[in-house]
Each structure stands twice: as structure tokens, then as C-alpha cells.
Amino acid sequence: MSDPSLHQSPLATLHLGGRESEAAPDALVQLAERRAVGKLNLRADPANTALMQALETVLGYALPLAPNRTNGAGERGALWLGPDEWLVTVLSGQENALLEALSQAAAGHHAALSNVSDARIVLSLSGPRAREVLEKGCSLDLHPRAFQTGHCAQTRLARAAILLHQTDDAPAYDIHVAWSFAVYLWVWLEDAAAEYGLAVGDGE
Amino acid sequence: MKKNKRYSIFSLARNARSYHENWAEAWRSPEPKPSYDAIIVGGGGHGLATAYYLAKEHGITNVAVVEKGPIGLGNTGRNTTVIRSNYLWDESAAIYELSLKLYEGLSQDLNFNIMLSQRGLISLAHNQHDMREMERRVNAIRLNGIDSEMLTLDQIREMVPILNLSPTSRYPVIGGSLQRRGGIARHDAVAWGLARAADDRGVDILQHTEVTGFRIQSGRIEGVETSRGFIAAPKVGVAVAGHSSVLAGMAGFRMPIQSRPLQALVSEPLKPIFNTVLMSATVHVYLSQSDRGELVMGAGTDGYNSYAQRGSPMILEDMLAAAVELFPIFSRVKMMRQWGGIVDICPDASPIVGKTPISGLFFNCGWGTGGFKAIPGSGFVFAHTLAQGEPHEFAAPFSLDRFTTGALIDEHGASGVAH
């Protein structure tokens, strides 16, 4: 395993460090990077029940088969990406082990696993006005009647492709964004949230 | 009372005295004859120019232009009127330069002021790739004997002081090119002037006459079926732009054409603020200011086929974001009207002018996002093609056959953004 102390977030260039403690008592939106999420991209045919079973055994939960749904959350879960594609999350540092275990389970089947832990970073956006912030750049219907905790969607936010995942009714969202777009999206989110008051969190 | 046909400052003054009650019709509205020597389908700029040059250059005056609505309301009546001839490939340069030359004398030729305004056309380069493409283009154009030059940043600043030339902008401008003879013209005037002049030479302009089919006998054209009955002709030239595939379908063949929405908009009228035509393929916008004062603006096509003369507003959002980025002082200028056309896009972004699988039936189409500038030139060579039965030398490379042989004329670089 790589030496974790050498790890660097794309947001490092923004020097957020000093701002984490910024007092923003009236802030209606919180934004932070969620650093501990390892991610595997999994491709498999959901009709292959033997394979699905084998994967479930390793994961300890079933892959969500309904579109745009998740199973689990945060550092352990699976997000539906497509009819034969999932993003499996795992506590970072454990992705290689999980990849290995899942590969073994999938041996003999047609499946694909790629470690994409660094392909996207996860921003967590929360607070009473978090939805309004997203609505500034995302054309999905995020009203609780249409999008709820446990739902996810790949979509567009401003000019970036994202994977959006509602993690709490509060509401709170995880936003997965490509590493190279992370600074742009962060700056965009800060800008969008400014009118509601933004607190920069210290991540996890 | 004799009607006044000739236009001049004197006839205008004379008519002012009689309250302009004696002006003649610009063109007649005749009943269709049973047959003509040639029929042109489509009363846009290309069709009208073809009829005009058939009469003028080839003495063929027993000609009808068959138009389903009023003339000049297709793309000719809804385009952003950019005129230029700075094309990369020799074949394109030849035909567009012919067209520009004809444009330069067209007002006098037609006795109708088409308000050609050769105010110069600037293309911007934002990165090294743009610069390379621009050098290639400008060098080729110059060696073809056509005016074109590279511009430094200082030259651009001088010509367009309101342009954002900050080196720290997202897509900084690093250079540009200029065709001084490029510019704009009044789109409606081009159609009307051609119609009037063609009519004057005997051409019948049949408005509200829709072609609904072709009569074809053993591979030869015999005439067109229309909403006003059959009209016979041994030669039929089709110039219907976005509807080319539909007409080809009537004749039983397919075309390498996609009909796409291309959108444009105008701002409210402003006092003169901007005196060239400016385009940027990288940030996807181009604009000019019309003589009435509106900023006329366009971008690229929408990504799907459509016959609706309308597209998606996201194109506008992007177009206007690009415009504000390039011209920060336009932020409070207001969009007044927005519309779309149906452009006929070929895989190589070059037109098709010439024969079809049906003998006697000729097509002129595929001008896509850039055929306004080609109107006189295209009409000139298409008239020749119809008159002689063989393509004009400038039209020959633009045969339908090139899609079979592979001899495409790839002008995508030229139309990275529509104009």
C-alpha cells in the first residue's frame, strides 16, 4: 500500500486548511471533502444470479438493482451507476483487498473491477439550503417527492459531471466529482452557497 | 399611370411627390404555366440566384421558381448574414471567392441595395491548435489569391477595443485572423433583389406552390407535382436547404444530409458599438452589429435532427455566456428575439452541387451553416450546371459522387462555429 502521508487532495491548491475553523454560525450550508472513501467500479450482469450471489457474499449486502438507488452509504455501500455498473465504496485503504476478494468471487464470470478511488473525490454538501445550492446547477428534480435519502443519480452540476447521492433527509448529499474537476466544482459550490452562508467543514 | 420599376435616389424623390403610390410590384405573382424550360424548386437565395443567372448568363428565361411559401423565409431569411471567402481547401476557396466577387457588385447588378457591408471579419485564436489551424488557413487562402491576414493582439485590440483581451481570462485570446473583404449584407434584400431581377428577366416566381413529388420516367425527370398541379420541365434544380432529404425522398434516393436546428438571436437596437464581424470557434459564438443596431449572434447547431426551426435554450445560455465573457460590457444588453433555422449538414461540411441519380434532376444543398455567403456564387455555378447539363468546373468537386469515391472536402475547421 502507498504511504498515506503522501496522499494529496485536489483541493489542497485551494488552501482550505485555514478556513475549516472559520466560524459561520448562521451558515445554512456546509461543505466538506469526505476523504476516507475508497471506490471500486464494478461491472457485472445482474441476470447472472450466481455471480450476484457471490458478490453479495463478499460485500455483505446486495447490489442495488433498481436504477438510481443505493445500498449502504458513506464508506461502505454500493451506488447504482447503470444497469450493469455499480460504484462500491469501502473505507479507503481497504480497496485493494476488497477488489481482490471481489475478483476472486467473480472468477470464471464476466465481470470487471477497477479501483477508481482517486478518479473522483467526494464532497459532502448539507444544511437546510443544500438543495437550493444544487438547484442552481443541476436539472434533476430534487424535491423530496422525487429524490430522497438513498437515491443517487449521475448527472450534471454546473459544467461538471457528477454522481449525486442523498445521504440524509436534512438534507445532505454526497457529490462525487472527477478529480480534475474538483477545484472547479468546489469553487462553483462556494459561489452558489455564498448567499445562504457557507461553512467549510474539515472533512472526514 | 406608368409604374416605377427602376430604383434610384431620383425615382425615390419623384415617387415621394406621388406618395409612393406608383411603385411597381417587385415581382409578379403569375399563374403557373403548364411547362417551363427549367424549374427551380426552392425560393431561397440559392434558388432565386440560380433562376437569375439562368436568365442573365444563359438566356434561359422560361423558368419557374417554385416555392412552397413566400420566398426568402427559409434559411435565407433567418441567417446571421456573415459573408466571407476565407476557406481552407482550393475547391471551397474558388466557389466562395466567386461568390464574394459577385456580391461586391450585386447591389448595382440587381438595382437593389443589398447593403453589403465589408467591415472585415475577425476570427479569434485561443490556443496553439487554433493558431496552427489559422496559419494554415490564412496561408492557403492567400496563396489562392484571396485576402486574409493574421492579426496580432494589438491589432485586434485596436479594431475591437471592447473585446476582453485579458491574458487571465479562461480562454485568453492569443491571436486572430482577418479577412478585410468579409462582412455582412441584408439577408432579405438578397432574396428580394434577386427575385425582382429574375422576374424582370421573365422568370416566373410561383409562391405558395409546394412541390409534392417528381414525375420521373425511365430515370429521367419530366416535371414536378405541386400543390397547384403538375408542371412539366426537362430540367429541375432543387435548392431547398433543410428540406433536401425530403425532396430526395420524393425522387427515390437518400442524401448524406442531416437537418439540424441552427439558432440565432438579436439584441435590442443599440447605437454603433462594434464595427466588425467577430467569431470564435473555441468559445462558440460569433456576432456582428446590424445597420439597424441589433447585435446579431449565433453559435453551433443543436445535436439532433429537427424541422422545427427551433432548438434548445441551452445553446443560448452557452452562446450568451461566451458573448459576455468576450464582451463584458454586453452583460446588460438584452436579447430581443431568438429563432432557429433548419440547416442541411453534410458529413464533410461542404455542399453538394450537381447531378443526382435521376437524369435532368439536379440538387444544390448541404450549405449547412454557411450558405448565405455562397448565394450568388452557388447560383452562378448551378445555373451553368443546369444550362449545360454538366457541372461548372467550380461545382464539379462538390458532386454527390464524392461520398462514394471518398474525395470529401472537409471544411469542419471552417465551421467549428456556424456562420
Added chain:
Amino acid sequence: MLQIPCPHCGPRDEVEFSCGGEAHIARPKESDALSDAEWADYLFMRANPKGVLAERWCHTLGCRRWFNVERDTVSHEILRVYPMGEPRGGGSGA
């Protein structure tokens, strides 16, 4: 802004999709047996109808799946969405 019903994700804005043009154009198997003209027909010639067009769309920024759509090119109304491989006009509607 079209709203396109992705068969997997449901209705989404056009910004998330890309259009792949006319559907049901099969790649010729024995291309050597084709004349240049026949090959050109496959490569370039398109129906481009005024009216209902069967076309392919990909939910590029969503589930990345391709699917077929029947859309009216005059009204922009989407009449039917169906999976790749299913023939035009047939099958179950959506």
C-alpha cells in the same frame, strides 16, 4: 431543452444525453462484397425524415447506456423509447 426518458433513469434533460443519429443502421458484415456506392450508402446516406425519426441516444452523463427513440422531428415529441436491438415500430412501447 428536450426531456428524454432514459429507459433506466427516467426523464432527464437533454444536456445529459448525446444523439447518435439514425437508428437501425447495421454495419455490413461482408463489406468487401459491397460496391463503393453501397458502402457509401452505409457510411453517409441517411433518411433524415420530416416526421417520425428512429434515432439513437446515449445517456452520456447518466447511466452511459444507448437506447433507441422515436421522435417527431417537427414537434420534437418523443413517441417511444426502446432498447438497442429491438426493431422499429414493434415491441412494447414506453
Added chain:
Amino acid sequence: MKRQRQRLDTGARIDRSQRLGFRFNGKSYEGFAGDTLASALLANGVRLVGRSFKFHRPRGIYSAGMEEPNALVQLGKGAASEPNLRATQVELFDGLEAASVNCWPSVKFDVWALNDRVSSMLPAGFYYKTFMWPKSFWHRYEKVIRKGAGLGIAPQAPDHNIYDKRHQHCDVLVVGGGPAGISAALAAGRAGARVILVDEQAELGGALLGNGERIEARSGVDWTLGARAELDDMAEVRVLTRTTAFGYYDQNYVLMVERVNDHLGAPAGTLRQRLWKIRAAQVVLATGAIERPMVFANNDRPGVMLAGAAQTYINRYGAKPGNRAALYVNNDCAYRAALDLVEAGIRVEAVIDVRANPTGEAVAAVRERGIDVLAHHAVGGTLGSKRLRGIEVLALNDKGDGFAGDIRRLRCDLLCLSGGWNPTVHLFSQSGGKLDFDEKQACFVPGEARQAVSAAGAANGVFALQGCLAGGTAAGREAAQKAGFEEPGAPAALPFSPPEADPLNPVWRLPPVSKGEMRFVDLHNDVTVSDIELAAREGYGAVEHLKRYTTTGMGPDQGRTGNMHALAILADIKGVSIPEVGTTTFRPPYAPVPYGVMAGRDVGVLTDPVRMTAIHGWHERSGAVFDDVGHWKRPWYYPRPGENMAAAVRRECVAARDGVALLDASTLGKIDIHGPDAAEFLNRIYTNSWSKLAVGRCRYGLMLGEDGMVMDDGVTTRLGETHYFMTTTTGGAARVMAWMEDWLQCEWPDLKVFLTSVSEQWATLSLSGPNARRLLSELAEGVDLSVQAFPHMSVRDGRVAGIDARIFRVSFTGELGYEVSVATSYGLALWQAFLRVGENYDLTPIGTEALHVLRAEKGYIAVGHDTDGTVTPGDLGMDWIVSTKKDFLGRRSLARADCVRPDRKHFVGLLPEARVPEGAQIVDEPRRRPPMKMIGHVTSCYDSATLGRPIALAMVAGGRERMGETVTIPLTMEGRVVKAEIVSPVFYDAQGERLNV
């Protein structure tokens, strides 16, 4: 500061306790909170507010809303300056500054008014008929024309406000907050639907704010306030005022602009306006109706105004638009305005009605007040110039289509017009809905809808208040129901039958009283009845031709008050019905929209994302000069202090050839290809064969489009039995991924292959140069870097500088090279580790320019640089990579006639005498002057430090058969000619010995 001498003492929706100072055309005035600029000007007795577009005729305030054609102003200064605002829509704020547009030097003395004197020379389309001789003079005329045209002036400085956007979905969108819209929103809201109600005005109420109507024994305003309170209590209802729905697009997508703080003067730095992008399941349009004027000679004087507007100025703003009034009408409705005028203390001289025998209730009431009703009369002209002084009235003949009797003059300073009403069908029409013609009311009304939309109230041609309320309720309820919501136990909708009223009598045009007089149809663009007649006479009789020839309806008001007359007059001339003439197309925006709000936040730093590699910050800090490649900014070269580009690039190249260089290659596209059919898939995608590539080995591949033209290239590595790893060019990354996914899903679903883009997962750092191995060996663990163990074109996993790494031994420079890929988050650490250890080797970071020089020396193509989408593998001399044993994408196309032409352009090397710009053209026979036949062009050209001379790559017709020949590169812009010898494109180490060390 002047007293507001035309202000009423009581009543109206203004707050007399809040005084607001403002300036107009340099003079100071005072108004009240709740005023618009127009109402405040009227209250101050200001009549002349602008000049017309073409003839620069004096103009006053004509309406009280969006339809205003005359009173356009320039608001604010500098960065806050905004042209062409309607004074009727500008809410007053303290400190507001405005000026008339389109006049010089002032609105009172406008030099351009000369145009009015020579107006007989300037009929519709005059410019098409003249300015053609002498030919060279046109551009001078044009300058003058341009100066005379145009309205306001563009702001002088960048905007100091910001703009934002919001997406929103709803079940029912109600546009228009008059009685109909409010009723619709209440009904839909009570049913539980998600409702958005918008109105462009400052508050809800619509016509009720101005016309004094009562509902259920309450004033219309009180009823509105009650409804507003109920709406505000509904959790799923959102009411947006100062919000204009301006564009109705496909699938019920509606764009709206909210003016957030214009009414507060929009202080610098604040959010001024917001674009709302609504996707609605159902839409109810309750957009009201716009009053039509009457048309007669000199009907444009300041003081001529729509009747409903006059009523609104009194009832809503407490401003008297005049002191002595007359009304000119063709319907009953305007008689109520007459009563309100009297109520406000305005003397009403007469109501002139074209109808023979008006008898309605309101008519009777007017007569009772002792006001003269001149039935079967018409206004023939007006007196005054900068303000109305009187009117000329004539009796009509028996048929009512001409005058009879003598002119009678009436003194007045206000003339109120009412020619009936036009439902505001703009949005309905934009939505694709058909319009029907309502003969009785002489107006177009919504017909068959194409989207999920309905209309209610005046917008639906129902002008009576009861009908607006009933229609709104029904429409709201039905829309909610269609969206799946129903109010339990909702009272049944009230039936409504329109009250019988005297029908209006549209008199669209009367003959001129005297020839040559100006009867304006389109006030904005100065289009007259004669212009329409002229257009018809000259054959521009199709309505779309009429519009374009006369420019009627083409101004910022888009013909709101004039279009109907234009159509009707044209129909009259042609002797056909109005629907046969048809309307022109209604297009977005319903009302002009600032570019800024359409751009939103996508300007400045948020214009477009800058994609960043893990090393980006370091590049910036180290002074790299960047070049844009797609969204990336790639280091182009790294100048040291005092170094120019040439020197920097030379130094970087020398480092790679003689020592070791480091390149950030992270932007390359990278794709994981998994599956038992992966090799077969690659066989179809690439021109060469992949069946026999061993695990752990890499191979270069070339990809074509189906047209046979080179599309992309890159190295693909076999990582496992069923696992390949593809790299693409930076620019081609997304395209290639999409391309392969397309073929897999659509054409070859039988192939068992999964693709996953991993471009972002890996940071890729490329070491190249003779010292690359020595340097790498200091950091690498668990990898045998020896030639035997790790040959060129192979891959090994290991650790470098404590980081898990995948090491590819590949090279794009022609030197011994390693591409080390690590997880992106470790990229910077690796880069820094290399630099640290590299100090001993003089490790030199290099940019893309040096890379290009190095690869060009080796004759390696750069796709998109040396190729342009028209180049086959054969053209590149790369037949060696084109398999003849299998099919692959693009193969068949290579056999087409044009692709086998012997004189195609070939990829060759050139030895030019001097460096030339990339893109320079090549000729065989230089001539003094163009034209010259071009035989190709330079695709790449560099000063090669290695060879100590300029080198170039080029595409030259038949070039491979012309080795050793000399060609010419004429650089006409620079006035120089460069000769060049055609040579092999491989300038350096043709045997590749330096790679296999």
C-alpha cells in the same frame, strides 16, 4: 425639487410617506414608493420622454406595462448602465437616474428629427432603393444610417452585478397573477400540487391593481391580498413576483427571469437577476390581454395613451396623465376608464366612438355624467408636437368606412385609446399551440394546444372578471388533476356565461384625411398605414414579407400594440380575412432578457472548468506557460528567469536527449478493458492485430473512423488474461471512450467486454532520457529495471518512492523512457520525489513543446497536429500497422477510389532553410504573386537542438516519391520564401537504438 403637480392626494397603491428622489434627463424629481418611472414622470407632469426609432418624433408614455413602445430609457451610469428599459416597467428607487434614448443633443432638441421633415423620402424599405451610386460611397451612407438607427447605448463598463440560475420542477406552473392566474394557483394549490405562480409585476393582482374592479364585495386589491396570504401558507406553492416567463420550450420547459433587486437600484456586487428554468408537468397561462389602440393621423403625440393605461395611472399610481381628456374607442369597456378619469378630476371632453349606437351600461353611465358621446365619429388627427394640444374629430359616413362632414377640433392634452383587446398569447404560441380567430372580439385566442398547457382569463379571450375567476379555477383544478392531484370536496366550478355587451366594432383603417399624413401602426419602428399599403403594392403582401419590409413588429416591443392592426390592414387591402393573412411567429423572449442573466455565473473564473492534474499547482508555481488542450491547461514550457521560449525549449530537449527529462502525462486518456472478448474487440477497433500480445506487453495502435481516416492512437497494454489497458490522446480521451462504448452496446452486444474509464484514477509521469533508468532505480522497489527483465514496450508493477506504481516502459521521445502511473492523489508526491532524486541527474521538467520537438525528430505523428481528419494510415506511411487479415473499423473505406489515389498527400519530413510557422503552405512553383498551386502544408516545425537546424513534418502530394527534391514555402505575410528538401520524417535514430538500451 418640483412639486408632483399631477399627483392625486389620496388612494392608489403608492406609499406617499416614502419619497424617492430621481433624475430624468438631468433634472431632479420626486416620486413615491410604488411608482414606476413612468408614473412618477406623469405625476410630475413630464410628457415628452423619448424619440422614435426612425423619424425621431417626440413621444410620451403610451401604456402602463410591458407593451410600451415609446418610453424607452437608458438607466444608470457606467457599470450599472442599462439601455432600452421601458419607463413603465422601471420601479422607482431613490437615486434613480434615467435619460431618454435615441436623441441628440437632447430629447427636446433632437437634430435627428430632420428625418421627420424628409419622411416622405423615407418610406418603408427606402434604403433598398437608393445609396447604390456611386458604388464606393455606400459605406459612407452606411455610417450615417447606423448612427441614426439604434436606440440606447451599450454600457461603457463591465456589469457590476451578478446573475444566477435555478432549476425547478413543478406540477403546475401558472403564468400571470391576475384574477385568473390567482384562481388557478389557488385551485391547484388546494389540490396539493406543487405550484409555481409567477407575475412580472411587483405584486400580484394584474388588471385588478389598475381597473378598480370588485370581487365578492371586496376591492380587487383586497381580494388579491387575501389570496396571496392563502398561497403563502401552502407549503408546496411558490409565488414569484417581478418574474417574467419569457420562453416556452419543448416538453414544458419554461424560462423565466426574476428581477431580484432592480427595484432597489441593484447595488454593486449584489445578485441582480435570476434565471429560473422550470420543467412543469402542466402549465396554465393566465397572462391577460393587451389593449389595442386606434389608428389615425399623428396618433403618436405625447399625451396619446391607451385607455386602460390612463385608468391604471389613476387607480394604481395616483398620477393624472392629463387634465383635459378625450377618449377614442370602439368598445364598451373603455367607458369605465372615462368614469375613472372624471373621478380623478380630469375633465373629459368627449368619448368618440366609431360605433353607430353604443348602448351599454357603462355608456349610459358616461352619458349620465354629462359627457359628450360622439357616436359614429372618429378622430382624424391630432394637434401639438411635443405634447398633445387637441384633436380633430369627424363624423363617419353611413358605411362607417370613411368620413362625412367637417373637422371639429377639441382641445385636450390626453387622448385615451381603446380598440379592443388582444389576449397575450405569446407563450401559448411559443409552446406550439394553434391560434383561433375570435370574430366577435376581433382577436386571436388560444386554440388547440400541442403541449400540456391551457389558458385562462383574458389570455383565453374571456375578458369579464367573473369569467376570469371561473376559468382560472377550472384551469388550475384540471391542471392539478392531470398532474395527479385532486382537492377532496372542492366545490363544483361555477358555470359562467359571458354577459351580453355591445360588440366592439373594429375599424382598422380609415382613409387619410389628407394625403401623406402619418398614421402610425407600429409606434416603435415608425411604421405607418402608408408603409403597409406600399408593401402590399410592391408585392410584399405575405405577412412575413410585410413584417420584414416595413419592420413592423420588429422593435423591442415586438409589435404588442401594433401587430394586430398591421395584419388587419393588410387583410383589408388584400380583401381577405384576418386569419387568412395569419400572424407572424411569436418567438422568445416574451420580453427582452439581459445577456448577463442568460450567462449566469458561467463567466469569469467559472466560465468553464480548468481541469487539473495532480501536479497542476506545482506547474503554476514553477512558472509554466500553459496551452489549452480541451479543458486542460498543459504546461507548454517552463521558462527560467531570463529565458525566452526558444531557449527554454532547447534546454528541455537537450535534457531529454542527454540526461533525463520529466513530463506530466496525466492528461492522457486511460481505459480499462475487461472481458474474454477484449482482444477480439481491440482487433475490431484498431487497425493492427491484438490476438498475440503477451501479458505484460504493450503495443502501439492506430484507430480509424469508419471513413478510414485516422482518429486516434495510443499504446495499449495487456495486463492480464482478459484485462487490457488502453491509452488515448489527451484530446481524444472522451471521444474514444464514447466511440468504443457505442460499438459495444449498439453493434456488438455479443462481445463480452466491459469498458471503464480510469483516466482520472492515474497520474502518469514520464521519465525519458539516457539517465531515466538510473534515476528510476533509485526510487523503484520490487522491479527489476534491467533491459533483459524489463524490455521496451512492457509493463511492471512495483513501488516507486513508497507509492504503488505501474511502470510502463514506453517512449514518445525516442529515448529510453518510463511512464510511471500512480493513483492520482499520489501524483504530486511522486513528482516531488523524482525532482528530489533528480537533482543529481539535472532532471528537467519539460512541457508539451519540447515533447513535440522530440517526437518530431523521431517522425512520430501527433494525431490532431499532423493529421486533420482527412488522413489515412497509408498517407502517413503507416501501412505496416494495417492488418490485411482481419476486419476493423474503417477498413473498407480505405479501398475507395479516392483513398488509393497515388497523388494523395504523404507524411514526409522537410529540411527547411529556416523555421516556418506550422500551417505554412508548400508549392512547387513559387510565383511572385498568388495564386499558386499548393501541394501540401507544414504540419509541425521546430528548431531541433539535436540536429542543430530547423526540421519540419509535412503533408505533401506524392511526397514519398519525391525524397530529396526541393520545394518552396512562400510566406507571403512575412514577405519571405523558404526552400525545403523533402526527406524521411525520421530525423533521428532511425534504427531505434536509443530505445533498446
